[in-house]
Amino acid sequence: MTHPSTAARVVFLGGLGRSGTTLLERLLGELPGVAPLGEVVHLWARGVLDAEPCGCGEPFPDCPFWREVGERAFGGWTGALATRLLDLRRRVDRTRRVLRIRHPDLAAYVLAYRRVYDAAAATAGARVVIDSSKHASLAHCLAAGGVPVHVVHVVRDPRAVAHSWRRTVARPEDGRPMTRWGPARTALHWSAQNLALDLLARRGAQVTRLRYEDLVTDPRTTLTVLAHRLGLPAELPFVTGSTACLGTAHTASGNPMRFTVGPVGLALDESWRSGPHRGLVAALTWPLRSRYGYRGVTA
Numbered sequence: 657m658t659h660p661s662t663a664a665r666v667v668f669l670g671g672l673g674r675s676g677t678t679l680l681e682r683l684l685g686e687l688p689g690v691a692p693l694g695e696v697v698h699l700w701a702r703g704v705l706d707a708e709p710c711g712c713g714e715p716f717p718d719c720p721f722w723r724e725v726g727e728r729a730f731g732g733w734t735g736a737l738a739t740r741l742l743d744l745r746r747r748v749d750r751t752r753r754v755l756r757i758r759h760p761d762l763a764a765y766v767l768a769y770r771r772v773y774d775a776a777a778a779t780a781g782a783r784v785v786i787d788s789s790k791h792a793s794l795a796h797c798l799a800a801g802g803v804p805v806h807v808v809h810v811v812r813d814p815r816a817v818a819h820s821w822r823r824t825v826a827r828p829e830d831g832r833p834m835t836r837w838g839p840a841r842t843a844l845h846w847s848a849q850n851l852a853l854d855l856l857a858r859r860g861a862q863v864t865r866l867r868y869e870d871l872v873t874d875p876r877t878t879l880t881v882l883a884h885r886l887g888l889p890a891e892l893p894f895v896t897g898s899t900a901c902l903g904t905a906h907t908a909s910g911n912p913m914r915f916t917v918g919p920v921g922l923a924l925d926e927s928w929r930s931g932p933h934r935g936l937v938a939a940l941t942w943p944l945r946s947r948y949g950y951r952g953v954t955a
Protein backbone atom coordinates (compact mmCIF):
# COMPACT_ATOMS: atom_id res chain seq x y z
CA MET A 657 0.00 0.00 0.00
CA THR A 658 1.20 3.51 -0.73
CA HIS A 659 2.67 5.32 2.25
CA PRO A 660 0.26 7.96 3.60
CA SER A 661 2.76 10.78 3.03
CA THR A 662 2.65 10.09 -0.72
CA ALA A 663 -1.09 9.40 -0.83
CA ALA A 664 -3.22 11.40 -3.24
CA ARG A 665 -5.65 13.90 -1.82
CA VAL A 666 -9.18 12.85 -2.67
CA VAL A 667 -12.05 15.19 -3.45
CA PHE A 668 -15.35 13.29 -3.55
CA LEU A 669 -18.33 14.89 -5.29
CA GLY A 670 -21.60 13.82 -3.68
CA GLY A 671 -25.20 14.51 -4.64
CA LEU A 672 -28.16 12.95 -6.36
CA GLY A 673 -27.72 12.38 -10.11
CA ARG A 674 -28.66 15.36 -12.34
CA SER A 675 -27.43 17.79 -9.70
CA GLY A 676 -24.37 19.00 -11.60
CA THR A 677 -21.61 16.78 -10.22
CA THR A 678 -20.29 15.95 -13.70
CA LEU A 679 -20.11 19.61 -14.68
CA LEU A 680 -18.36 20.46 -11.42
CA GLU A 681 -15.89 17.63 -11.91
CA ARG A 682 -15.05 18.81 -15.42
CA LEU A 683 -14.50 22.38 -14.20
CA LEU A 684 -12.34 21.37 -11.21
CA GLY A 685 -10.46 19.02 -13.52
CA GLU A 686 -9.17 22.01 -15.48
CA LEU A 687 -7.28 23.29 -12.42
CA PRO A 688 -3.54 22.55 -12.37
CA GLY A 689 -2.54 19.44 -10.41
CA VAL A 690 -6.04 17.92 -10.44
CA ALA A 691 -7.01 14.62 -12.09
CA PRO A 692 -10.76 14.02 -12.63
CA LEU A 693 -11.52 10.27 -12.57
CA GLY A 694 -15.29 10.20 -13.18
CA GLU A 695 -17.58 7.91 -11.18
CA VAL A 696 -15.07 5.41 -9.83
CA VAL A 697 -17.87 3.36 -8.24
CA HIS A 698 -18.94 2.30 -11.76
CA LEU A 699 -15.40 1.61 -13.02
CA TRP A 700 -15.57 -2.09 -12.08
CA ALA A 701 -18.72 -2.97 -14.05
CA ARG A 702 -18.84 -0.42 -16.84
CA GLY A 703 -15.10 0.04 -17.41
CA VAL A 704 -13.41 -3.26 -16.62
CA LEU A 705 -16.23 -5.74 -17.39
CA ASP A 706 -18.25 -3.92 -20.08
CA ALA A 707 -15.35 -2.00 -21.72
CA GLU A 708 -17.40 1.18 -21.99
CA PRO A 709 -15.49 4.23 -23.26
CA CYS A 710 -13.34 6.48 -21.12
CA GLY A 711 -14.01 10.22 -21.37
CA CYS A 712 -11.18 10.35 -23.93
CA GLY A 713 -13.27 8.16 -26.27
CA GLU A 714 -11.15 5.01 -26.06
CA PRO A 715 -12.71 1.84 -24.65
CA PHE A 716 -11.66 1.63 -21.00
CA PRO A 717 -9.30 -1.35 -21.53
CA ASP A 718 -7.53 0.52 -24.38
CA CYS A 719 -7.16 3.90 -22.67
CA PRO A 720 -3.42 4.37 -21.95
CA PHE A 721 -4.17 6.36 -18.78
CA TRP A 722 -6.41 3.71 -17.20
CA ARG A 723 -4.17 0.89 -18.39
CA GLU A 724 -1.25 2.44 -16.47
CA VAL A 725 -3.46 3.07 -13.43
CA GLY A 726 -4.47 -0.59 -13.42
CA GLU A 727 -0.86 -1.75 -13.71
CA ARG A 728 0.26 0.45 -10.83
CA ALA A 729 -2.69 -0.35 -8.56
CA PHE A 730 -3.29 -4.06 -9.15
CA GLY A 731 -0.75 -5.32 -11.68
CA GLY A 732 -3.49 -4.91 -14.32
CA TRP A 733 -7.30 -4.98 -14.48
CA THR A 734 -8.93 -8.38 -14.47
CA GLY A 735 -12.51 -9.61 -14.57
CA ALA A 736 -11.91 -11.45 -11.30
CA LEU A 737 -10.86 -8.21 -9.59
CA ALA A 738 -13.92 -6.36 -10.88
CA THR A 739 -16.26 -9.17 -9.85
CA ARG A 740 -14.73 -9.24 -6.38
CA LEU A 741 -15.16 -5.48 -5.99
CA LEU A 742 -18.78 -5.66 -7.13
CA ASP A 743 -19.39 -8.40 -4.57
CA LEU A 744 -17.74 -6.28 -1.84
CA ARG A 745 -19.82 -3.30 -2.94
CA ARG A 746 -23.07 -5.27 -2.59
CA ARG A 747 -22.16 -6.21 0.96
CA VAL A 748 -20.55 -3.00 2.23
CA ASP A 749 -21.56 0.02 0.14
CA ARG A 750 -25.33 0.42 0.73
CA THR A 751 -27.28 3.57 1.49
CA ARG A 752 -29.23 1.78 4.21
CA ARG A 753 -25.99 0.92 6.02
CA VAL A 754 -24.53 4.43 6.32
CA LEU A 755 -25.41 4.79 10.02
CA ARG A 756 -23.72 1.53 11.05
CA ILE A 757 -21.07 0.93 8.48
CA ARG A 758 -18.75 -1.41 10.41
CA HIS A 759 -18.31 -4.47 8.25
CA PRO A 760 -15.49 -7.04 8.11
CA ASP A 761 -15.03 -6.35 4.38
CA LEU A 762 -14.87 -2.55 4.68
CA ALA A 763 -11.05 -2.40 4.80
CA ALA A 764 -10.62 -4.50 1.64
CA TYR A 765 -13.25 -2.48 -0.21
CA VAL A 766 -11.72 0.88 0.73
CA LEU A 767 -8.17 -0.31 0.02
CA ALA A 768 -9.10 -0.92 -3.63
CA TYR A 769 -10.29 2.69 -3.99
CA ARG A 770 -7.20 3.98 -2.18
CA ARG A 771 -5.04 2.10 -4.69
CA VAL A 772 -6.97 3.51 -7.66
CA TYR A 773 -6.69 7.07 -6.33
CA ASP A 774 -2.96 6.84 -5.61
CA ALA A 775 -2.17 5.13 -8.92
CA ALA A 776 -4.24 7.69 -10.84
CA ALA A 777 -2.49 10.60 -9.12
CA ALA A 778 0.92 9.10 -9.89
CA THR A 779 -0.03 8.38 -13.52
CA ALA A 780 -1.46 11.86 -14.08
CA GLY A 781 1.31 13.61 -12.12
CA ALA A 782 -1.47 15.15 -10.00
CA ARG A 783 -1.67 15.93 -6.28
CA VAL A 784 -5.44 15.74 -6.14
CA VAL A 785 -7.89 13.28 -7.68
CA ILE A 786 -11.62 13.79 -8.04
CA ASP A 787 -14.08 10.94 -7.66
CA SER A 788 -17.56 12.03 -8.77
CA SER A 789 -19.24 8.77 -7.71
CA LYS A 790 -21.99 10.87 -6.05
CA HIS A 791 -23.30 8.16 -3.70
CA ALA A 792 -23.28 9.11 -0.02
CA SER A 793 -22.76 5.47 0.92
CA LEU A 794 -19.34 5.31 -0.80
CA ALA A 795 -18.29 8.57 0.84
CA HIS A 796 -19.27 7.06 4.22
CA CYS A 797 -17.24 3.92 3.43
CA LEU A 798 -14.17 5.99 2.52
CA ALA A 799 -14.43 8.18 5.61
CA ALA A 800 -15.04 5.20 7.91
CA GLY A 801 -12.17 3.34 6.23
CA GLY A 802 -9.66 6.07 7.00
CA VAL A 803 -9.41 7.87 3.64
CA PRO A 804 -9.15 11.62 4.44
CA VAL A 805 -11.70 12.57 1.83
CA HIS A 806 -12.95 16.12 1.27
CA VAL A 807 -16.57 15.83 0.18
CA VAL A 808 -18.17 18.50 -1.97
CA HIS A 809 -21.89 18.08 -1.42
CA VAL A 810 -23.63 19.40 -4.54
CA VAL A 811 -27.29 20.33 -4.10
CA ARG A 812 -29.78 21.44 -6.74
CA ASP A 813 -33.40 22.51 -6.47
CA PRO A 814 -35.31 19.19 -6.26
CA ARG A 815 -37.98 20.48 -8.66
CA ALA A 816 -35.31 20.98 -11.33
CA VAL A 817 -33.75 17.59 -10.50
CA ALA A 818 -37.13 15.84 -10.79
CA HIS A 819 -37.80 17.58 -14.11
CA SER A 820 -34.46 16.29 -15.42
CA TRP A 821 -35.10 12.70 -14.26
CA ARG A 822 -38.36 12.61 -16.26
CA ARG A 823 -36.56 13.34 -19.52
CA THR A 824 -35.55 10.69 -22.03
CA VAL A 825 -31.80 10.85 -22.59
CA ALA A 826 -29.77 8.34 -24.62
CA ARG A 827 -26.52 7.06 -23.14
CA PRO A 828 -23.65 7.96 -25.52
CA GLU A 829 -21.91 4.72 -24.47
CA ASP A 830 -24.48 2.41 -26.06
CA GLY A 831 -27.47 4.50 -27.24
CA ARG A 832 -29.79 2.97 -24.64
CA PRO A 833 -32.05 5.35 -22.70
CA MET A 834 -30.78 6.48 -19.30
CA THR A 835 -32.86 5.54 -16.27
CA ARG A 836 -35.99 7.68 -15.80
CA TRP A 837 -37.70 8.32 -12.47
CA GLY A 838 -41.10 9.75 -11.65
CA PRO A 839 -41.36 12.86 -9.45
CA ALA A 840 -42.21 11.07 -6.18
CA ARG A 841 -39.32 8.64 -6.57
CA THR A 842 -36.89 11.45 -7.38
CA ALA A 843 -38.10 13.41 -4.34
CA LEU A 844 -37.48 10.45 -2.03
CA HIS A 845 -34.03 9.74 -3.48
CA TRP A 846 -33.18 13.45 -3.30
CA SER A 847 -34.03 13.55 0.40
CA ALA A 848 -32.27 10.28 1.23
CA GLN A 849 -29.04 11.11 -0.60
CA ASN A 850 -28.82 14.66 0.73
CA LEU A 851 -29.59 13.63 4.31
CA ALA A 852 -26.95 10.90 4.10
CA LEU A 853 -24.41 13.40 2.74
CA ASP A 854 -25.28 15.82 5.55
CA LEU A 855 -24.39 13.07 8.05
CA LEU A 856 -20.82 12.79 6.71
CA ALA A 857 -19.58 15.71 8.79
CA ARG A 858 -20.50 13.73 11.94
CA ARG A 859 -18.17 10.99 10.73
CA GLY A 860 -15.31 13.48 10.69
CA ALA A 861 -15.22 14.06 6.94
CA GLN A 862 -14.59 17.56 5.65
CA VAL A 863 -17.74 18.61 3.81
CA THR A 864 -18.28 21.68 1.66
CA ARG A 865 -21.77 22.27 0.35
CA LEU A 866 -22.20 23.88 -3.06
CA ARG A 867 -25.40 24.88 -4.83
CA TYR A 868 -25.55 24.01 -8.53
CA GLU A 869 -27.43 27.24 -9.20
CA ASP A 870 -24.54 29.30 -7.78
CA LEU A 871 -22.05 27.41 -9.92
CA VAL A 872 -23.79 28.10 -13.23
CA THR A 873 -24.88 31.67 -12.51
CA ASP A 874 -21.50 32.84 -11.14
CA PRO A 875 -18.94 30.16 -12.05
CA ARG A 876 -15.86 32.28 -11.48
CA THR A 877 -16.71 33.35 -7.93
CA THR A 878 -18.11 29.94 -6.96
CA LEU A 879 -15.07 28.06 -8.28
CA THR A 880 -12.65 30.51 -6.68
CA VAL A 881 -14.24 30.08 -3.25
CA LEU A 882 -14.38 26.30 -3.66
CA ALA A 883 -10.77 26.07 -4.87
CA HIS A 884 -9.61 27.93 -1.78
CA ARG A 885 -11.63 25.61 0.45
CA LEU A 886 -10.04 22.60 -1.25
CA GLY A 887 -6.53 24.05 -1.14
CA LEU A 888 -6.34 24.17 -4.93
CA PRO A 889 -4.92 27.00 -7.07
CA ALA A 890 -7.82 29.18 -8.24
CA GLU A 891 -6.42 29.55 -11.75
CA LEU A 892 -9.44 29.91 -14.03
CA PRO A 893 -8.27 31.01 -17.49
CA PHE A 894 -10.70 28.43 -18.95
CA VAL A 895 -13.73 30.37 -17.63
CA THR A 896 -14.79 33.45 -19.55
CA GLY A 897 -18.07 34.99 -18.43
CA SER A 898 -20.63 32.20 -18.67
CA THR A 899 -18.52 29.95 -20.91
CA ALA A 900 -16.01 27.30 -19.84
CA CYS A 901 -13.55 25.70 -22.25
CA LEU A 902 -13.00 22.03 -21.39
CA GLY A 903 -10.17 19.72 -22.43
CA THR A 904 -10.19 15.93 -22.62
CA ALA A 905 -10.62 14.08 -19.31
CA HIS A 906 -9.99 10.39 -18.58
CA THR A 907 -13.26 9.84 -16.71
CA ALA A 908 -14.14 6.19 -16.17
CA SER A 909 -17.91 6.58 -16.08
CA GLY A 910 -20.65 9.13 -15.55
CA ASN A 911 -23.09 11.54 -17.14
CA PRO A 912 -22.86 12.11 -20.97
CA MET A 913 -21.30 15.53 -20.29
CA ARG A 914 -18.03 13.79 -19.47
CA PHE A 915 -17.36 13.44 -23.23
CA THR A 916 -17.76 17.17 -23.94
CA VAL A 917 -14.63 18.94 -25.20
CA GLY A 918 -14.44 22.65 -26.08
CA PRO A 919 -16.60 25.59 -25.02
CA VAL A 920 -19.61 24.90 -22.77
CA GLY A 921 -22.24 27.51 -21.95
CA LEU A 922 -23.14 27.71 -18.26
CA ALA A 923 -26.73 28.76 -17.69
CA LEU A 924 -29.64 27.86 -15.44
CA ASP A 925 -32.18 25.55 -17.05
CA GLU A 926 -35.47 27.03 -15.91
CA SER A 927 -37.75 24.75 -17.94
CA TRP A 928 -38.86 22.96 -14.74
CA ARG A 929 -40.79 26.07 -13.68
CA SER A 930 -43.50 25.36 -16.25
CA GLY A 931 -43.36 21.57 -15.84
CA PRO A 932 -45.89 19.39 -14.00
CA HIS A 933 -45.48 17.87 -10.51
CA ARG A 934 -43.34 20.68 -9.09
CA GLY A 935 -45.80 21.22 -6.23
CA LEU A 936 -45.68 17.52 -5.33
CA VAL A 937 -41.87 17.50 -5.37
CA ALA A 938 -41.77 20.71 -3.34
CA ALA A 939 -44.04 19.17 -0.68
CA LEU A 940 -42.15 15.86 -0.52
CA THR A 941 -38.73 17.53 -0.14
CA TRP A 942 -39.66 20.05 2.56
CA PRO A 943 -38.10 21.00 5.01
CA LEU A 944 -34.67 19.88 3.73
CA ARG A 945 -35.22 21.86 0.54
CA SER A 946 -35.83 24.98 2.57
CA ARG A 947 -32.63 24.42 4.59
CA TYR A 948 -30.63 24.53 1.36
CA GLY A 949 -32.31 27.80 0.41
CA TYR A 950 -34.87 26.51 -2.12
CA ARG A 951 -38.02 28.30 -1.13
CA GLY A 952 -41.49 28.73 -2.56
CA VAL A 953 -43.99 25.99 -3.32
CA THR A 954 -44.56 26.14 -7.05
CA ALA A 955 -42.17 28.83 -8.26
Ligand SMILES: [Zn+2]
Pocket residue numbers: 710711712713714719720721722905906907
Ligand atom coordinates in the same frame (compact mmCIF):
# COMPACT_ATOMS: atom_id res chain seq x y z
ZN1 LIG B 1 -8.97 7.76 -21.35
